[in-house]
Amino acid sequence: MSWIPAAWGxxxxxxxxxxxxxxxxxxTLALHRYANVQRTISVAALVASTLASVGLVLAADAGPVVVDVGGWAAPVGIALVADRLAALMLTVSGVMLLCVLLYSLGQGVPENEAETVDEARVGGAIPVAIFHPTYLVLAAGVSNAFLTGDLFNLYVGFEILLAASAVLLTLGGTAERVRAGSVYLIVALASSVLFLSAIALIYAATGTVNMAQLAVRLPEIDDTVRVALQLLLLLAFGIKAAVFPLSFWLPDSYPTAPAPVTAVFAGLLTKVGVYSILRTQTLIFPDSPVVDQILLVVALATMVIGILGAVAQNDVKRLLSFTLVSHIGFMIFGIALASEAGTAAAIFYVVHHISVQTALFLVVGLVEWRGGSTSLDRLGGLAKLAPLLAVLFFVPALNLAGIPPLSGFLGKVGLLTEGVRIGTPLAWALVVGSVATSLLTLYAVVKAWNKAFWQTAPAEIPEHAPMPRTMVWPAAALVTFGLSLTVVAGPLYGYADRSAATTMDGYTYIEAVYPGGSDRGTGQSADVTDAQTEGGDGP
Known part of the structure; x- marks a missing residue:
């Protein structure tokens, strides 16, 4: 970090x-009449955010970097905490958000020119004036959720996401998009009510919503109350992460949106829910074997039922939406193992899945542009018409299925190895379920690839409908980024291991945010220690 001036730590x-x-x-909102200026500002902002995130990855490897908002120290004020886990999530999401934005520049058209575009082919024109400010607000909400050290500020981050995502889902105002957006909005509001209720109850029980302070106060309350609070938080986060049976809303909501919106939702928004589960399970509720067993069952059901839904689909967008649900189960599997190795594998798998799932949805947007549809019954012969498109779909599809030596395979091997090491009947059931899910994922994506690219082309597909380079290159860049995770798998997995070690320990995080407030060995808080010092024996 020597390139940062001394005054700029x-x-x-x-x-x-x-x-x-x-x-x-x-x-961008103030300059809504100037589309080119909007594009420039948006790209520059996300480039700057991504570079800042890369700097935080380097800085956080030496320890969490904490900023007290407004100069008010925790637990009174709100802390922004960039530890290894948060910095890694920021960087990967930054790369993804930037690639999707660049892709959208090729798909979006100014509102007054929308009638000149074949909307059936481009998946619906994107109103630029609305898209850019909303997309940037979404990016800010995601970053806030990853960085916050305060439960209520995490709620604020989710609400920012909710407001922005509701607008993005309904862009264009078609009946189908408004219907899907309404379902999403109702489910998201229900999740928000549950989350806010959990925060209120947690504050009533502990007197704080600072996560570091919660980590030392929650062990002091009644076990039954603590488990009830934990389950309420998991219910709220489970809806946002789309775990079974709380995933019913996702396959109908995501496929109707424009390709860039679907891609950013599929690749990132559910991972914010997964991140919240990972953060709270390891920091606030680190020793909860009963809840961990429940999560293992949920992970297995999410994997199996999600992939069975994918196999039954005949539309590429819906198929990928169900695989998205299914592979959330792999991440919950790693979290539920409640070990450093399992958490490291889950972190690695989250990074892998963000890049691969986003890339696939961007490529499917190109398939829709070139083929005029995402229905497998109406596609065919695209391997001959667009060979580059065939490669761009095939590579991340194999990565999603976990074909060696790609990053998906490496993440799954880490999960399976730790499941075998744990060796409980439920862990073994997850190992078997993971293998079956991977095989069915391979079957589903290969079926889609064969139908879209190899079967005889329907007569209605035009002979010449070139794909814009401004859409192809960002999609290709994200596919390449997914492949690069295999090349740098050693250092990346090492970083995930170190992230898991500090995340599972909790002491480093607590001491960075709330100095002197941790005694994980006894479960005793600094508040109690201070009372004993000042008042003799104390309570």
Whole structure:
């Protein structure tokens, strides 16, 4: 970090992934009449945010970087905490958000030119004036959720996501999009009510919503109350992460949106829910064997039922939506193992899945542009018409299925190895379920690839409908990024291991945010220790 001036320590970088997109969103809204200026501001803002995130990855490897918002120290004020896990999630999401934005520049058209575009082929024109500020607000909400060290601020981050995602889902105002957006909005509001209720109950029981302080106060309350609070939080986060049976809304909501919106939702928004589960399970509720067993059952059901739904689909977008649900189960599997190796594998798998799932949805947007549909019955012969498109779909599809030596295979091997090591009947059931899910994923994506690219082309597909380079290259860049995770799998897995070690330990995080507030060995908080010091024996 020697390139940062002395007065600009790593702490300077922490708020940038939140503040820069928010400031840029205001600018793009004010300059809504100037589409080219909007595009320039949006790209510059996400480039700056991504670079700041890369700097935080380097800085956080030496320890969490904490910023007290407004100068109010925790637990009174809100802390932004960039530890290894948060910094890694910020960086991967930044790369993904930037690639999707660049892709959208080729698909989006100014509102007054929308009638000149074949909307059936491009998946619906994107109103640029609305898209850019909303997309930047979404990016700020994601960054806030990853960085916050405060439960209520996490709720604020989710609400920012909810407001932005509701607008993005209904772009274009078609009946189908409004219907899907309405379902999404109702489910998201229900999740928000549950989350806010959990926060209120947690505050009533502990007197704080700071996550570091919660980690030392929650062990002191009644076990039954603590488990009830934990399950309520998991219910709220489970809806956002789309775990079974709380995933019913996703396959109908995502496929109707424009390709860039579907891609960013599929690749990132559910991972914010997974991140929240990972953070709270390891920091606030670190020793909860009963709940971990419940999560293992949920993970198995999510894997199996999700992939069975994918196999039954005949539309590529819906097929990928069901695989998205299914592979959330792999991440919950790693979290539920409640071990450093399982958590490391889950972190690695989240990074892999963000890049691969996003890339696949962007490529499917190109398939829709070139073939005029995402229905497998109406596609065919695209391997001859667009050989590059065939490769761009095939590579991440195999990565999603976990074909060696790709990153999907490496993440699954880490999960399976730890499941075998744990060796309980439920862990073994997850190992078997993971293998079956991977095989069915391979079957589903190969079936889709064969039908779209190899079967005889229907007569209605035009002979010449070139894909815009401004859409092809961002999709290709994200596919390449997914492949690069295999090349750098050693260092990346090492970083995930170190992230898991500090995340599972909790002490480093607590001491960075709330100095002197941790005694994980006894479960005793600094509050109790201070009372004993000042008042003799104390309570």
């Amino acid at each position: 790593p702490e300077t970088l922490v708020p940038l992934p939140v503040l820069v997109p928010l400031f840029a969103a205001g600018l």
